[in-house]
Amino acid sequence: MPPRLDTLAKGHEFPATHFELSAEWVEEYAAAVEDEAIGLLGPELVPPMAVAALAVRALLERAALPPGAVHIGQEMTFRRAARVGERLSASARVVSRGERQGWLLMGIDLSVDGEGGPRMEGRATLTMPVAEERP
Amino acid sequence: MTSPAVGTELAPVVVALTQEKINRYALAGGDGNPLHTDPQFAAQTQFGGTIAHGMLLLAYLSRMLTAAFGEAWLRGGRLKVRFRAPARPGDTVSAVGRVVRAESGRTVCAVECRNQAGETLVSGEAEVTA
Numbered sequence: 001m002p003p004r005l006d007t008l009a010k011g012h013e014f015p016a017t018h019f020e021l022s023a024e025w026v027e028e029y030a031a032a033v034e035d036e037a038i039g040l041l042g043p044e045l046v047p048p049m050a051v052a053a054l055a056v057r058a059l060l061e062r063a064a065l066p067p068g069a070v071h072i073g074q075e076m077t078f079r080r081a082a083r084v085g086e087r088l089s090a091s092a093r094v095v096s097r098g099e100r101q102g103w104l105l106m107g108i109d110l111s112v113d114g115e116g117g118p119r120m121e122g123r124a125t126l127t128m129p130v131a132e133e134r135p
Numbered sequence: 136m137t138s139p140a141v142g143t144e145l146a147p148v149v150v151a152l153t154q155e156k157i158n159r160y161a162l163a164g165g166d167g168n169p170l171h172t173d174p175q176f177a178a179q180t181q182f183g184g185t186i187a188h189g190m191l192l193l194a195y196l197s198r199m200l201t202a203a204f205g206e207a208w209l210r211g212g213r214l215k216v217r218f219r220a221p222a223r224p225g226d227t228v229s230a231v232g233r234v235v236r237a238e239s240g241r242t243v244c245a246v247e248c249r250n251q252a253g254e255t256l257v258s259g260e261a262e263v264t265a
Contacts, residue, residue, distance in 0.1 A: 025163070032163040033194035034150060037201040041209075048209050049197040053190055057165030065168055068180060071189040073217045081209035 005063040006104055006128055014092040017058035021046050021086045029053065046082040051120050055090040055110045062092070069128040076122030080114075088114045095123065104130050138234075138242045138265060139203065145232035145244065148199045152187055154224040160191045186221035187228075192248045192257050195230040203232070204242070204263045216246070216259030227251040232261065240265040 029050045030038060038047045082088065089112070096107035104127065111121040139145070150156075154174075161172050166188055169176035177185040193216065200208045222228050229249050236243040241264050248257040 029163045032156070032159040033191060033198065034156075035194065035198045035201070037198050041201070041206055045206075045209065047194065047197060047201070048212065049190065049194040052193075053164040056190060060166060068170075069168070070170075071218055074189065074193060075213075075215045077213045078209055078211065081206060 002062050002064050004066050004131075005069065005106065005126070006066045006131055008063060008094050008097075008106075010094050010097040012094040014059060014062045016089045016091045017061065018087060018089045019054055019058060021050070021054070021082055021084055021088065023084050026050060026084050044083045044085075046084060046086075048078045048082070048120065051078075051082050051088065051112050052076055052110075052122065054088070055092070055112050055120070055122075056124070058090040059092050059108065059110065065126075066128050066131065069126055071124060072127050073125035074122065076110075076120055078120045079118045080116070082114060082119050086114050088112050088119060099130055102130050103127050138237055138263075141234050141237050143234045145199055145203045145234075147232075148195045148202075148230040150195055150228045150230075152222055152224055152226045152228050154185060157185060157187050157191065157224060160188055160194075164188060164190060166190070182221055182223075184223060186223055187226075189218045189257070192218075192222055192228065192230070195228060195248060196232070196246050196257070196261070199230045199232055200244070200246075200261055200263070203244075207263050207265055211264035213262040214246075214259065215261075216257050218257055219255045220250075222248070222250060222256050228256065235260075 112119045232244040232246040
């Protein structure tokens with residue numbers, strides 16, 4: 001069972017997670033978001049938000065979201081187009097953590113690398129109720 | 136692909152959001168937070184019902200930007216947004232954008248997702264480097 005996100009301190013680094021952009025998964029993702037635009041560019045290209053989604057999925061395998069957690073902001077930069085079949089690695093780090101009026105605000109940096117260099121990087125900002133009991 | 140001029144409205148992406156689509160994204164994205172997929176759980180939260188994943192709304196923005204800028208969006212796009220209000224099943228979500236600056240090979244767009252009432256769900260900026 002992964003630790004809850006709200007128990008992690010600023011500076012916590014998540015172990016890198018490796019994943020593959022399989023054709024089946026890319027097709028499933030593109031269908032879920034109804035992305036017809038990417039197919040017009042080339043059948044081997046992957047929607048950039050799919051890479052971001054996999055990075056978030058990797059993060060969620062390393063830390064459980066507490067009930068009531070809400071995504072309030074997102075920054076991302078795409079460095080290079082990802083292609084079907086690529087193997088990527090995602091890493092993440094808690095870069096900010098603060099409390100205000102019973103809510104915890106956390107910033108998490110995400111980065112995804114592949115062969116030949118980075119694919120994307122970004123920062124997710126989440127808020128969640130402050131837990132009554134602390135670790 | 137030629138960069139659009141300042142003031143150009145990007146071709147919008149309009150999606151009729153359903154719980155089925157949210158569930159499908161939850162499976163593909165591996166984000167099974169019950170706030171998105173469990174109506175009974177979500178009814179007890181501050182939102183009073185299920186809401187779409189923020190990343191699903193960003194996928195609609197990205198689809199619009201891919202159509203407008205092609206591969207330049209995939210290899211040099213930047214997006215910075217705030218989530219302003221939840222998107223709910225039954226909403227019609229429109230991802231819209233307008234070019235606000237174009238200089239030195241950089242094109243900056245104001246982007247938003249809105250619901251059928253015109254309420255802003257997501258707002259921010261997207262930047263593409265040619």
